[in-house]
Amino acid sequence: MSLETFGPVLLVGAGKMGGAMLEGWLERGLPPANLTVLDPVPSAELSALAAGKGFHLNPVSSTTPPQIAVIAVKPQVMDDVLAGVAARIPGACAVVSVAAGKTIANLARHFPSGQPIIRTIPNTPAAIGRGITVCVANGDVDAGQRAAATSLLEACGEVAWIDDEALMDAVTAVSGSGPAYVFLLAECLAEAGVKAGLSADLAMQLARVTVSGAGELLHRSDLDPATLRKNVTSPGGTTEAALRVLMGEAGLGELMSDAVAAATKRGKELAG
Missing domain, CATH: 3.40.50.720 (NAD(P)-binding Rossmann-like Domain)
Structure with a gap:
């Protein structure tokens, strides 16, 4: 219209x-x-x-x-x-x-x-x-x-x-609150970079541009997130080593499920 x-x-x-x-x-x-x-x-x-x-x-x-x-x-x-x-x-x-x-x-x-x-x-x-x-x-x-x-x-x-x-309430937990989760990812990635020896400015620049760029790639691509992830992951390489941690027991998937469940529960409480 x-x-x-x-x-x-x-x-x-x-x-x-x-x-x-x-x-x-x-x-x-x-x-x-x-x-x-x-x-x-x-x-x-x-x-x-x-x-x-x-x-x-x-x-x-x-x-x-x-x-x-x-x-x-x-x-x-x-x-x-x-x-x-x-x-x-x-x-x-x-x-x-x-x-x-x-x-x-x-x-x-x-x-x-x-x-x-x-x-x-x-x-x-x-x-x-x-x-x-x-x-x-x-x-x-x-x-x-x-x-x-x-x-x-x-x-x-x-x-x-x-x-x-x-x-x-579930919608709010995923998309309404979701930008905060992405911003936290950028924060954590920058902090991890500093711990690995990078300067704070460079670590934040790398994290900021990487997160925003990956988001834009996801936006423009017809591929689903899992395929895009696999495309970046070479067998036996550095990305695979990192993903073993992020996708392991009590990893990012489980944490995100718990986070969305907590936000959904709180949404129901606020709505009365």
Whole structure:
């Protein structure tokens, strides 16, 4: 679905995630006249962007009721924010939340029965257009609204849909928290390099570029991760020696399973 033909869109919250989506929408041709942004403390950059592009920022008078509303505020203020803006969202408008831990039931409390609601879990690479957002909808969301939400969220990367909301805790544990695991890998690799005799600067440079480069190779390749790993591993060589440690008992595979399980469990606890 082309953003150039989009009807009215409401964005509530234009911080890091909301701001990344906003810029992506404008770059993809969303008509600024069809966009309203609500942000209680707009940054100078946001105000300048609104003035330059012509979208509505904190309008005093009412604008055209939105067809889709994206709520991009922190989970801890979500209830207060929705209490203030829910009246501006029509019953037929699809509400898209990007707040971690806020279930569809949590969100539905602020709206009349039958409100189309989509819960999403994005991740931080969305800030550079390389994230992935996983979505789950309630039964009031129709095919057109799914397509519209997909088009908006694709401004920040790939989009996937699931049918079972209970899986969102596992999604959060893998992709939502996953960037931190990769950053930790770079940290540990650099520290290991220092222990092996490299200077701290060189070790960090090697780790940073190796991790980001390997990620880009994985992104561009049609090969699965296991095949890419095998392609780097010469029999009897240095990589094989290292992988015997990483893939041994209590190695990286078992640690990652335990880490994802811990994050999933914590997600369920936070959701109540």
